[in-house]
Amino acid sequence: MERRSTAHLIESEVVVVGGGYAGLAAALRLHDEAVDVTLVEAADRVGGRALxxxxxxxxxxxxxxxxxxxTQTHLLALAARFGxxxxxxxxxGSHIEIWHDGARVPYTGAAPADAPGVAEYVRVTELLDALARTVDTARPWRTARFAEWDARTAGSFFRAETDDPDARRRLDLAVQGLWCTEPDDISLFHVLFYIAAAGSFTQLMETRGCxxxxxxxAGAAAPARAVASLLGERVLLGAPVHTIAHDEQGVRVHTPGAVVTARRAIVALPPPAVRAVDFTPGLPESRDGWLAHNRMGxxxxxxxxxxxxxxxxxxxxxxxxxxxxxxxxxxxxxxxxxxxxxxxxxxxxxxxxxxxxxxxxxxxxxxxxxxxxxxxxxxxxxxxxxxxxxxxxDPLARGGYAAYATPGGWTAHAERGWREPAGALHWAGTETATRWNGYIDGAVSSGHRAAAEVLAALGRDTR
Ligand SMILES: Cc1cc2nc3c(=O)[nH]c(=O)nc-3n(C[C@H](O)[C@H](O)[C@H](O)COP(=O)(O)OP(=O)(O)OC[C@H]3O[C@@H](n4cnc5c(N)ncnc54)[C@H](O)[C@@H]3O)c2cc1C
Known part of the structure; x- marks a missing residue:
């Protein structure tokens, strides 16, 4: 389809909303498949949470x-393509632990061998790994103990597993470090899903090989800038989307300066930013419910x-x-x-x-x-x-690194609300990834998955 553009109306085959890594990867994949695509980004730069x-x-x-x-092969491949x-x-050298009582403990490796709480911390994190190995990341609701784990918080799990205060300090800081929240705020299932999506707890926590x-x-936004430069005028910057009207015929994406019409839209925004868009008609209840259960770190x-x-x-x-x-x-x-x-x-x-x-x-x-x-x-x-x-x-990201699900969210809404397309609307963003969820790599793979959905819906052959 040819794109025709007047000052205020752009016709495109597909519109991508959001120019973070998810949106850029989706737009690039569609562009590679000769689909006419327009990407609409609120900020005056691309990259989103990579800045x-x-x-x-x-x-x-x-x-x-x-x-x-x-193991973040989607991002590495994108970076390699653009050099x-x-x-x-x-x-x-020596790493340092600073303790609540002021003690300063030097160490090398993952943790000081005999320091307070280390043995219990290792035991509990190995247990988390064992439970995470049973998670079905593609269809999380099929995980055997899905509802049981989603009904409780990581904090309640830690309290049940260990009463060692130093181990708990380590576990609490690990939750802060990985999800930017406190253990009592996050669903235990979300923690296990996220570990499974990364491969292991060690993969999340460590440096070399992890x-x-x-x-x-040149900074983490360098590949994003390279994608945007290849897409050229297909990227509209400074165009905050406020309304998306959609029906069986397609979508109309409204920004203050332009309206983009297309057959399909890929919405590649963090959950709170999706909620800030006015969808006409409104989103399915499951999608709304899922977004409401997602909180930014x-x-x-x-x-x-x-x-x-x-x-x-x-x-x-x-x-x-x-x-x-x-x-x-x-x-x-x-x-x-x-x-x-x-x-x-x-x-x-x-x-x-x-x-x-x-x-x-x-x-x-x-x-x-x-x-x-x-x-x-x-x-x-x-x-x-x-x-x-x-x-x-940040008014666009509203937090970070990513959104996490509060208890009950996965069980109540995820099967239909996590990333199932709603008519002409498809969902991308790191929060929809099954591999490295929450990471740039997850954003890239989510963009590829959403682009594949759109190509299938348009009846396009893909290589
Ligand atoms: C402090 C911090 C540290 C992190 N560290 C790492 C790390 O070391 N490694 C790693 O892999 N990941 C890390 N992450 C996470 C990583 O940055 C994100 O997972 C990833 O960038 C998300 O990409 P995305 O495309 O899904 O979303 P975003 O990057 O949030 O992209 C969404 C885009 O949509 C735009 N937008 C929002 N609202 C609208 C609207 N209404 N209309 C149009 N556009 C809109 C935004 O401006 C943004 O560009 C970190 C994140 C933070 C915040």
């Missing part, structure tokens, strides 16, 4: 998604930039886990591959984020730097650049 900024001194900072692991290289995450393996030399990412990665000189990796009352839960060395400067990144999540956002900017900065000093020493208190990104305050 790369060049800071003073030409320092590349990823405020959102940054890491990629070797976007990666480099290994720095983890040479989710935190590598970073993109609460996360901020903070970066401090130094002249050099000075902590490496004293044998520290820059990797740290903090069980104290400060805002930062985990720290990584985010320096560039050539170590031309030193960068520490800190993650603030769950309830820690609520305490963090209650402070003013100088207070937040002071609290973060106090944590970095505890990890890396006094020079960490004097960065040459400091920047923070509070994702709950």
């Amino acid at each position: 790369t900024e060049i800071r003073p001194g030409s320092v590349t900072i990823d405020h959102g998604g940054q890491w990629v692991g070797p 976007c290289p990666t480099f290994p995450t720095w983890e040479t 989710a935190q393996d590598s970073r993109f030399a 609460r996360v901020a990412k903070v970066h401090a930039v130094y002249d050099r990665p000075f902590w490496r000189e004293s044998g520290l990796s820059g990797v740290a886990t903090l069980y104290d009352d400060g805002p930062v839960g985990v720290v990584f060395d985010n320096s560039p591959d050539d170590a031309s400067c030193g960068v520490l990144v800190g993650f603030v999540y769950g309830d820690r984020l609520d305490r963090f956002t209650a402070l003013d900017e100088p207070g937040r900065r002071a609290a973060v730097l106090a944590g970095l000093v505890a990890v890396a020493g006094a020079p960490a208190g004097h960065p040459r650049d400091y920047t923070e990104r509070i994702w709950t305050q």
Whole structure:
């Protein structure tokens, strides 16, 4: 179909709503199959929750998604197609644990061997892995103990499994680190599904060979920008979709500056952003119910930039886990591959984020730097650049890393509401992925799956 465009009306065969990795991957796949596609993005950039900024001194900072692991083959293939290289995450040297009583424990590997709570933590996480192996990620509702696990929270599971307070501190921080929420807020089934979608708990938590393996030399948004540049004028930026009218004939997607008509739409937005769109007619009850049971994680990412990665000189990796009352839960060395400067990144999540956002900017900065000093020493208190990104305050993402299901959501709504097309509407986004759900890789594969649905619906042969 030819696309005809006037100032305000664009006719296209397929419209994709959202220019994050899911929408871009869907649009690219359709474009590769010679389908006329228009992608509509609210922001003035593509990439969504992958947001790369060049800071003073030409320092590349990823405020959102940054890491990629070797089993994240959808993202790696996309990056390879556009020639976007990666480099290994720095983890040479001693990692540090900071405890609630101020103890500072150096270690190498996954966790300090004899530290408090480690044995119990390992036992419970191995149990999570064993349960996750029974999850059917493609049809989660067919999992044998689906309803039982979805009726309870991760927190209730931890309390039933262990009364070791240090193990519980470790488990709580793991939930904050992976889902940016607190254990009592998230469905146990969601936790198990997510572990299954990644392959194992270790895959989620670790660096080498796992989710935190590598970073993109030009930032995690580099492949997204390359896709957008290939799609060219098919990408409309600064076009927030407020209404989607749909029937058997097709869809009309309304933005303040343009209306896009198409036979099919792929909506590639995070769940709260889907809820903010006015669908006419309204969405099926199951889809509405599913979206209502999905909550975005609460996360901020903070970066401090130094002249050099000075902590490496004293044998520290820059990797740290903090069980104290400060805002930062985990720290990584985010320096560039050539170590031309030193960068520490800190993650603030769950309830820690609520305490963090209650402070003013100088207070937040002071609290973060106090944590970095505890990890890396006094020079960490004097960065040459400091920047923070509070994702709950982003009007389009509304949180991160991703949405998670609250108890009961999977059971009540997922079979029809998770990602089943509603007439001419198809759903993409990392939250609809069966592999690496919540990650950029999941976003890419969800875009491919939605594009395949649309190609089938249009009766197109695919290669
Ligand atoms: C702090 C943080 C750290 C993370 N770390 C990692 C990591 O290291 N590795 C990893 O793999 N993943 C990580 N993630 C998760 C990863 O970034 C996301 O899973 C992925 O980017 C989601 O892609 P998506 O296309 O599904 O959604 P999004 O990226 O959210 O894309 C949705 C797009 O829709 C647009 N939009 C919203 N509303 C409208 C509207 N009404 N009209 C038009 N457009 C609209 C948005 O602007 C956005 O561009 C992290 C996320 C965050 C926030």
